[in-house]
Amino acid sequence: MKILVPVKRVLDYNVKVRVKADQSGVDLANVKMSMNPFDEIAVEEAVRLKEKGIATEIVAVSIGPAQAKDTIITALTIGADRGILIQTDQDIEPLAVAKLLKAVAEAEQPDLIIMGKQAIDGDNNATGQMLSTLLDWPQATFASKVVVENGEAHVTREVDGGLQTLGVKLPAVITTDLRLNEPRYASLPNIMKAKKKPLEIKAITDYAVDVVPRLKVLKVTEPPKRTAGIKVADAAELVANLKSAGVL
């Protein structure tokens, strides 16, 4: 079984977000970039399926700038077998990402696509569902447990109110939630090995996909700041304050 794992290069989740003064976007110059945490979980899950003997090959694919190569190398370090970078400096919207990934899936013919439920930069939470729709493959989003057997994936999903388990026929698209697994740390030998694994560079023009942005970003602003209030000495003072604030 072959698994395709789309991975996105994003601002590291520990880095403080700075909005540019000219409101054109978020400042990404000279800051740490990493693999989207949900995608790391997706790669880890694929690698575990390979270690269980269920998967045979894992292909990591990223759409992004030249540096997204590093993101793919991270995936190869965790245990993916090869990578594809569709290199572009343009910001590609989820619908266009889904269309590009569909083209990759048609060429690669995976049995399963595991990807993040959301990229923590745009917070769209859309690409997996769109890809499933375009491929007309079943979807199981927000996965906290995946069991593959008899050509079907049993996916436990984190939903409002609790958990839901679905059976999806393969090929299918699964998106990961945080509790699916805890990605392993990269070992030095694996880092060395990763650098030797195949990494193919493609261009957007290699695919017959219209990636012209549909949305125009007029501005990016800082949210209204919340200011720190007061420290209270004890519970009684707290309750008195809450009463006068009218919330109790």
Next chain:
Amino acid sequence: MAVLVIADHDGAHLRDTTNKTLTAALQLSTDVDVLVYGDGVQSIADAAAKLSGVRKVLLSQSADLKQDIAEDVAALVTGLAANYDVVAIPASSAGKNFAPRVAALLDVSLLSDVMEVVDANTFVRPIYAGNALETVQTSEAKKVMTVRTTAFKAAAEAEGGSATVETVAAPASKAGTRFISEEKVVSDRPELGAAKIVVSGGRALGSKEEFDAVIDPLADKLGAAVGASRAAVDAGYAPNDYQVGQTGKVVAPALYIAVGISGAIQHLAGMKDSKVIVAINKDPEAPIFSVADYGLVADYKTAVPDLMKALG
């Protein structure tokens, strides 16, 4: 311009997220219809018909729709979308599951988590866990959006109600996905998303027993919903759907009490729009204090019992 709002409900009652999505929709148009889907949900459709500003309620029922399979719901909504310019969906876990499918089927973008309607084509949405706000303009003829309901007030309920309820056929289910089971957390407390007061516990609680023994009684005393940080959920102190934050629930209650939560940006993303924030944390440097209106630097082990006493 006509807008179709997709109702969010728990199988018995409309959630007020429906009402709030309606508020967003009414900022776009006066021609707003509401779709209620599920099984045995006639009474929910009747309740939706009473919401002020609703032109018509569409009711679609089948056993399949009850399971909220994204493929089925998206097929239903996309079929109806022909008659509308905008489809507005509450950003619940169900909404987030099927909304992108509707957009893909219509070959349009998804406007995720709309928190402000600037004009008919311009919307504000949070990015980077709410650390930045993006104002986007679309020229697409059809718009599909999920609505961050904490950013909108609930529309008032009209006297007697005037909208009609019209039945629409449910599309045949897709074979690729089957429902196996569900585990719903049953609780007598208010729902996290709708509660006026939320009490959340973090990693500091240390165990499920401690979480239940400390957080639950405080929540019950206040008539509050219970929330948790990701660390508390990951450690099994609280169920997954208690998680507040960037990747959990977004809440904006009148009062949010964080107990033993450090205040990582991913947690703040889910609660910083609360009206009043209280933090109980023994570390005076904890980032949660930077957003708290009232901070109590103390060990929760003494602070929470004291608080219970002070509440009387």
